[in-house]
Amino acid sequence: MSGVPARIVVLGGGVGGTLVANLLDKRLGKDAAITVVDPTGMHDYQPGYLYLALNGANAHWLSRDERTLLRGGVDLAIEEAVRIHPDAGTVQLARGGSLAWDYLVIATGARLVYDEIPGLAEGSHGFYSLTEAERLRAALRTFSGGKIVIGVAGIPYKCPPAPVEFAMLLEEHLRDRGIRDRSEVVLASPLNRAFTIESASKIVQPIMRERGIQLETFFNVESVDPSAGIVSSLEGDKLEYDLLVLVPPHRGQDVISDSNLGDAGGWIPTNRSTLNAGGYERVFALGDATDLPISKSGSTAHFEAPVIASRIASLILGTAPAENYGGRVMCFLETGNGKATVLRFDYEHPPVPPEPSRGWHMAKWIFNRAYWETVPQGRLPDRAPGTMPKEVVR
């Protein structure tokens, strides 16, 4: 060390960016000057939108001031980054000026692009933003029966289990309100099963059958006709609906594409082990922003963050970077009726989800409430990245 702190800029104050910044500050102290750049300065707990739409959470619980989640040694710039210059080591800001960095972490997440599907914005509801979830909650309050179609309007999308979870929880919600017998619930899947992961589909499909949730397979949404109440697929099928709930298409942020750092979808080509972005030694990416063929989820970012923090710390301290990301992800999957299962997997090990139980539902409930005090600060006990729970290793 020369005594001059290394300048680390983290783009994005979601779970990944916040955790990397806090871990680096904890590890490096005065050896690093860390700035998180975020356009809103607010940190949202996105998994909560699902519950909000079904009346199980309020908006106040789902958002916090990012400043309150960052350690005292981390600066927060409420700014929008508009260009990344990896060779010059700078980030240009929307309001003028730029930030110089020695190490850059890109945690810019995904954006929702409603205009890619004709009729989507006008004809569909959703639960992938606070605004959408509140609108869906209002629509469900006045829903008195009819056909609800749930599906995804583009791939990849965040939190792959969410549409299945929504279908299960919605079915329970309709029963609780006494309007289940007047309602149809249809889950339209892009594949020939309810969920991308086959082992999880084997668990959820019998439950769906038991609860009368219909499965429409190979339904890749092409367009929505709001006036006719019809959603059409690329495969040529049509489904009528009274209430349509679609996950909108996702893309990487404009700053990635505008900086020529993304692929066609705006996702950053990222090394699956080191998490280096675009082949640059001092640039890293994590979370939804990457092009990695794994779930886009907070859990992924959570397990990637310690790897990036460790590798940057090693580079600054002059030791060999040793930690690699093994593709670890852990997601809860609510199955309704107070039960849930859990999906734990990595690049080499597909998940072996346990039978849904009240215990896993309780674990998710506790996680939802403990999130603000544990995950962003790096307080959640963790195994070394890349290792798996014993029962999953084969």
Next chain:
Amino acid sequence: MSQTIVQQLDVQGLACPMPIAKAAIAIRSMQPGDRLEVLATDPGSVPDFTAWCAKTGNDLLEQTEDAGVFRFLILKG
């Protein structure tokens, strides 16, 4: 009917369900009788393409594997 491959789709490295989603988009702009060649590395694409062709009325003419790369030749129905 054309005997040549009209379009090729390289989805190597992409995980489920991306290969199917991209094939659905690609085949949409093709004419009945056209052939689509898909190269994938996700082992799950083997059962997925078989079921997808059956559901969508397209014919899976050939399915081969070479060094971990799965090749599907699909005739648009």
